[in-house]
Amino acid sequence: MQTLGCAINKLVKRPINVTFFFLVLCLGFILASGQRPCQAETLAESSCVECHSDIADETKGSIHSQQAISCHHCHGGDPTKEDQDLAMSPEAGYIGVPDKRQIAERCGACHADVETMNFYGIRTDQLARYKTSHHGKKLLLEGDTRVAVCSDCHGYHTVLPVGDPASPVYPLNLPKTCNKCHGNEKLMAGYNLPSDIFKTYESSVHGKALFEKKDLSVANCASCHGSHGAVPPGVKDVATTCGKCHVNERKYFLESVHAKAHAEGKFSECISCHGNHGVQKPTPVLYEEACVKCHEPGSQAAGEGLKIHEALRKANEEFEEAEGLVRQASIEGIFVEDESALLEVAKSDLVSMAPLQHTLSTEKISGLETNISSKVGEINASIQNKRENLKRRKLMLIPIWIFVFIMSAALLGKYHELRHKKKKGNG
Amino acid sequence: MIKKMIKQWFHDRFDVEGLKKPLEKQLTKPLPQHISWFHTLGSMSLFLFVSQVLTGMLLLFYYRPTVDEAFESVKYIMTVANKGWLYRQIHAWGANLMIAIVFLHMLRTFVTGSFKRPRELTWVVGVLLFIMTCIFGFTGYLLPWNQLAYWATTVGTEVAGAVPFIGEFTKTMLRGGSSVGGETLSRFFVCHVILLPWALFFLILFHLFLVRYQGMSTMEAVGEEKEDKDPKEAVPFFPDHVLKEGVVWFFMMGLLVTLSVLSPFDLGEKADPLSTPHAIKPEWYFLPLYHVLKYFPKLVGIFVVSLAPAFLILWPFFDRSKERHPLKRPISITIGILVILSLLFFGILGYVSESKQTIFGKVYEFDIYGIPHQVLNHPSS
Numbered sequence: 001m002q003t004l005g006c007a008i009n010k011l012v013k014r015p016i017n018v019t020f021f022f023l024v025l026c027l028g029f030i031l032a033s034g035q036r037p038c039q040a041e042t043l044a045e046s047s048c049v050e051c052h053s054d055i056a057d058e059t060k061g062s063i064h065s066q067q068a069i070s071c072h073h074c075h076g077g078d079p080t081k082e083d084q085d086l087a088m089s090p091e092a093g094y095i096g097v098p099d100k101r102q103i104a105e106r107c108g109a110c111h112a113d114v115e116t117m118n119f120y121g122i123r124t125d126q127l128a129r130y131k132t133s134h135h136g137k138k139l140l141l142e143g144d145t146r147v148a149v150c151s152d153c154h155g156y157h158t159v160l161p162v163g164d165p166a167s168p169v170y171p172l173n174l175p176k177t178c179n180k181c182h183g184n185e186k187l188m189a190g191y192n193l194p195s196d197i198f199k200t201y202e203s204s205v206h207g208k209a210l211f212e213k214k215d216l217s218v219a220n221c222a223s224c225h226g227s228h229g230a231v232p233p234g235v236k237d238v239a240t241t242c243g244k245c246h247v248n249e250r251k252y253f254l255e256s257v258h259a260k261a262h263a264e265g266k267f268s269e270c271i272s273c274h275g276n277h278g279v280q281k282p283t284p285v286l287y288e289e290a291c292v293k294c295h296e297p298g299s300q301a302a303g304e305g306l307k308i309h310e311a312l313r314k315a316n317e318e319f320e321e322a323e324g325l326v327r328q329a330s331i332e333g334i335f336v337e338d339e340s341a342l343l344e345v346a347k348s349d350l351v352s353m354a355p356l357q358h359t360l361s362t363e364k365i366s367g368l369e370t371n372i373s374s375k376v377g378e379i380n381a382s383i384q385n386k387r388e389n390l391k392r393r394k395l396m397l398i399p400i401w402i403f404v405f406i407m408s409a410a411l412l413g414k415y416h417e418l419r420h421k422k423k424k425g426n427g
Numbered sequence: 428m429i430k431k432m433i434k435q436w437f438h439d440r441f442d443v444e445g446l447k448k449p450l451e452k453q454l455t456k457p458l459p460q461h462i463s464w465f466h467t468l469g470s471m472s473l474f475l476f477v478s479q480v481l482t483g484m485l486l487l488f489y490y491r492p493t494v495d496e497a498f499e500s501v502k503y504i505m506t507v508a509n510k511g512w513l514y515r516q517i518h519a520w521g522a523n524l525m526i527a528i529v530f531l532h533m534l535r536t537f538v539t540g541s542f543k544r545p546r547e548l549t550w551v552v553g554v555l556l557f558i559m560t561c562i563f564g565f566t567g568y569l570l571p572w573n574q575l576a577y578w579a580t581t582v583g584t585e586v587a588g589a590v591p592f593i594g595e596f597t598k599t600m601l602r603g604g605s606s607v608g609g610e611t612l613s614r615f616f617v618c619h620v621i622l623l624p625w626a627l628f629f630l631i632l633f634h635l636f637l638v639r640y641q642g643m644s645t646m647e648a649v650g651e652e653k654e655d656k657d658p659k660e661a662v663p664f665f666p667d668h669v670l671k672e673g674v675v676w677f678f679m680m681g682l683l684v685t686l687s688v689l690s691p692f693d694l695g696e697k698a699d700p701l702s703t704p705h706a707i708k709p710e711w712y713f714l715p716l717y718h719v720l721k722y723f724p725k726l727v728g729i730f731v732v733s734l735a736p737a738f739l740i741l742w743p744f745f746d747r748s749k750e751r752h753p754l755k756r757p758i759s760i761t762i763g764i765l766v767i768l769s770l771l772f773f774g775i776l777g778y779v780s781e782s783k784q785t786i787f788g789k790v791y792e793f794d795i796y797g798i799p800h801q802v803l804n805h806p807s808s
Contacts, residue, residue, distance in 0.1 A: 333693060335506045393688045404681035408674040415670040419662075 046070050046079035047087050058157045067120075074098060074106050074156075100139055100149040104130060107150040126150075129229030136229075146187060153177055153227075169227070171216040175201055178221045200278040219245060224276075238276075239269035246270075248355035256360040267294075282354075284312040307362045311369040312353060319343075319350050322376040329383045334390070339379045346375040457661030458668055459645040461539075466643070468532035470672040472556075474679055475525040476631065479563075480624060482518040485511075490570070492616035494609040497572035498697040505694060516687030522564050524683070526712045529557045537742075537763055540751030541644035547743035549637040552630055554740045559627050561712060566619040568710055572612065577698035578707040580615075581607045586717075589725045606700070649749040706781035715770045718777030721796055 048071040049056045059065045064073075072079050077094035081087040088094045098106055108127035110116050117124045130136040130150075138144040153169055154160075160167035168177040179198035181187055188195040201207045201221075209218040224233060224241045233241045239262065243250030253259060253269060261267035273290040274282060287309035295301040326343055330336045349371045356364055437443055458466075489508050491500040504511035533553060536542050542550035569580045584607065588598030603610025645652045662668055709717050716735065720728040738745075746759045753760050776797030783792050783802070791799040 333691060335502070337502075337506075397685055397688055400684055401681055404677045407677045411670045411673045411677070415667060415674075418667050418670070 046072070047082055047084075048072070048075075048077070048079050051084070055157055062157060062159045063161050064159055069110075073110070074103075100145045100147075101143075103149045103151050104136070104139065126228040129226070133226070133228060133230045134232075146190070148181055152181070169222075171220050172210060172214065174220045174222055175207070175210070197277050204278045205281045206279065238271055242270040246355070249358050252355050252358040256358055258360065284309045284316070287312075304360065304362055308357055308360065308365050311362070311365045312357065315350055315353060315369045315372045318373055318376045319346055322346065322379045325383055326379060329386065332387075334383065334386050336383070339382050342375050342379050342382075346372045346379075349375070453639050454665035455663045456639070456642065457663055458643050460661070461646050462643065462662060462668065464671070464675070465535045466668075467672050467675040468528055468535055469638075471675055471679055472525060472529045472532055473631065474676045475521050475528060476627065478521050478679075478683065479518060479525065482514040482521065483620065483624075485514045486518060487620065492570065492612050494572065494612060494698075497570060497612060498694070501571045502694060512691070513684070513687060516691050517683045519692045520683055520686045522567055523711075524679075524686075526557075526560050526564055529560050533557055534763075534767075538753050538760070539644065539646065540753070540756065542743045543644075543746070543749075543751060544649050544743075546637070546641055546644060549634060549641065550743050551740055552634045552637065554736070556627065556630050556634060557739075558736055559623060559630065563619065563623050563627070564710060564712060566615040566623065569607075569612065569615045570619060571694060572698045573695040574698055574702075574704055575695055575707075577607060577700070578704060579709045580611065582707050583709060583713075584611075586720065586729065589729055591726060608700075644751065646751050648751060648755075651749075708777065708781075711774065711778070714777035715773040718773045718780065718797065721780075 046056075052071070055071075070079060071077070072093075075095060075098065076092065077088050078092035079087060081092070086092065088096075095102060104127065108130075111122070112124050112127040114124050131140060135147040135149070138147040139149060155168060162169050164170060165172065167173065175198055182193070183195055183198050185195040202211060206219045209215040210220060222230070223244070225231065239250055239253070249270075253262075258267050258269075258272075262269045272293070273286060274280075287305040291302045291305035295305070322343055326336050326339050329339070349368045353365060353368050356368065359365075434443075486504060489500055489504045489511065491497060501515065504515050506512070536550065536553065542553075565580075565583060569576045584598050584601045587601060588594045590597060599605070601611065601614065602608070603614050647653060708714065716732045719732055722728070723731055746756075748756060748759070750756050779793045779799075780795055780797040781793065783790060784799075785791075786799075790802040792802050793799050
């Protein structure tokens with residue numbers, strides 16, 4: 001007992017030893033509890049490295065290498081065997097370079113296993129989703145090996161976490177990764193798919209936000225099509241897809257006359273007017289272009305569209321004018337706090353108009369436009385009043401200086417009169 | 428009838444005739460022949476002091492000296508209070524003009540040699556009045572609690588903190604804590620509206636008493652002053668000279684209102700202790716000294732800068748020549764000119780330092796010492 005006490009005392013006096021002791025203890029617990037992910041041998045212990053040191057170097061930065069997932073977890077074999085033939089024998093489960101089907105299975109062996117992945121807090125439905133995707137169906141049911149499998153998007157030896165900016169599936173890189181296949185004209189021709197989607201997307205409002213503003217929250221390929229379960233959204237699903245982000249637009253659309261047509265499958269909710277991959281920042285001009293695709297020009301429906309267009313254009317113009325006026329007044333040194341507050345109210349109405357127009361209700365849109373118009377009117381009047389006030393102040397300087405000159409002249413006159421009298425008196 | 432009654436009422440209680448005599452003597456005391464418009468600078472300073480007191484009182488109706496309300500209350504004065512914009516601007520312009528006019532008044536006294544025996548004490552009190560006017564400016568500058576004021580005060584009090592032995596104590600006393608905050612605002616407010624006005628008021632009274640008691644200086648050498656032989660020909664202080672001063676007062680009033688309307692002071696942004704603006708500078712009247720500080724190590728700089736007021740106060744005891752006429756005092760006038768030029772030079776350097784200026788179509792970036800560096804890749808170069 002005394003000896004144990006001495007040992008503890010010695011350990012406490014040497015903090016490095018204590019740390020090491022606890023590390024060993026923790027490792028012991030982990031090993032004893034059998035929580036090792038995929039029962040990994042570390043890369044250093046693997047006999048594969050003896051010949052494939054280049055690949056071993058390649059894997060060093062990967063998430064798998066960091067988690068002690070070694071060669072044999074994907075390629076099979078027994079890395080503990082020194083003998084090459086034994087290590088790479090079919091008996092040891094060696095499969096060499098896995099084919100696409102095997103890749104899906106091998107990745108799924110861990111990633112679809114709840115018990116294994118629970119340790120990392122990663123979802124486990126990727127394989128299940130993949131099986132429902134066009135990629136998965138083509139590969140697993142039809143044996144088409146040209147389609148994408150896990151490694152085509154995530155890489156193989158250098159798999160990085162999705163949140164790593166260098167990962168090919170990081171939101172900023174994802175469209176380019178998809179484009180590796182979907183930009184291949186020859187490959188896409190086989191599936192009767194266009195190969196210019198990346199270019200179209202790049203110039204879209206989403207693409208610009210992603211590539212130019214580096215806005216990672218913006219829609220990329222996976223946001224609409226899904227990632228592991230990638231399928232093109234059907235006519236009815238488009239609204240749900242867009243509505244994931246554009247919640248209010250979808251809500252108001254369901255109040256519109258187009259909702260019925262959509263329910264009957266005659267109208268593709270968002271893309272009928274906005275398009276899909278090449279969606280541009282919508283402007284009121286869209287009413288002139290999109291309505292007439294289905295409605296006769298001059299018809300009542302097209303007329304309603306033009307009315308909304310006019311209300312939107314007017315609201316935008318009035319707001320911009322008021323904004324410029326407030327900015328200019330501020331530069332002139334006028335206090336514009338009240339006007340800025342009014343401008344904010346008008347702005348929130350203007351912002352609300354964007355989703356509200358999906359109701360296609362001229363009454364509602366005009367209501368907001370009237371509100372904006374009234375606020376803009378108040379701003380104009382207030383700034384005009386302040387400017388008039390400043391002008392009046394400047395004009396007031398004229399009588400003030402007239403008064404100053406009269407008084408000065410009177411005082412000087414009196415001074416000279418006194419001096420004159422004095423001189424005369426002396427004379 | 429009523430006038431008579433009031434007169435009688437006073438006569439019954441006070442020795443009115445006894446009081447009247449010395450007063451009349453002072454009022455009608457003849458002024459020296461060389462008295463010019465430059466001699467109205469003193470009364471101009473007095474006019475500005477009165478204007479500052481009056482507009483200051485109007486500001487006090489609305490101003491609230493707390494960190495949360497100071498800025499908003501000044502904004503209220505400028506935007507809502509009836510004619511608030513006018514008296515706030517007159518107060519701000521008055522402060523700046525007062526410093527300039529008091530300085531010019533001092534300069535006139537220097538040039539005409541009026542500070543010489545027996546008026547050394549009048550000069551010393553005058554210099555103290557000038558220094559107090561500057562302190563008035565410094566304390567008042569913080570009160571709107573805007574960014575420029577906050578950071579200028581931070582820098583100003585930091586400079587005070589660098590004085591050996593008493594620096595840390597002075598800084599903490601000025602700030603009321605380790606940094607500029609609510610306590611500083613309270614202290615500056617009390618100084619600005621109670622301590623300084625009364626101190627200045629009594630100093631002005633003493634200064635005026637000395638001026639009237641000793642009479643205005645003539646241009647003759649010390650000890651050779653002549654009384655005006657014929658008092659009938661001389662200009663009496665009242666009403667003759669006062670009429671001239673009245674002209675100047677009206678002119679000052681017009682100037683104050685004009686500047687307030689045509690070139691109003693901005694309130695700027697509310698003080699934010701977490702965001703330091705680029706190139707913090709004090710008000711123009713502190714710029715030359717502030718800029719000189721940059722060239723010296725902290726302690727040496729403070730020593731050099733503190734020599735200025737010391738020399739100013741003690742000047743009558745250094746310049747002991749009997750001559751008053753500027754042309755007969757070449758050395759002291761040369762020193763005076765050099766001081767004015769250096770004030771202008773360092774003031775301009777301080778103004779342009781840490782800024783970008785376009786000169787003859789070329790863009791220059793002035794570093795912290797005011798040295799220009801041409802910006803070669805500027806689009807307008």
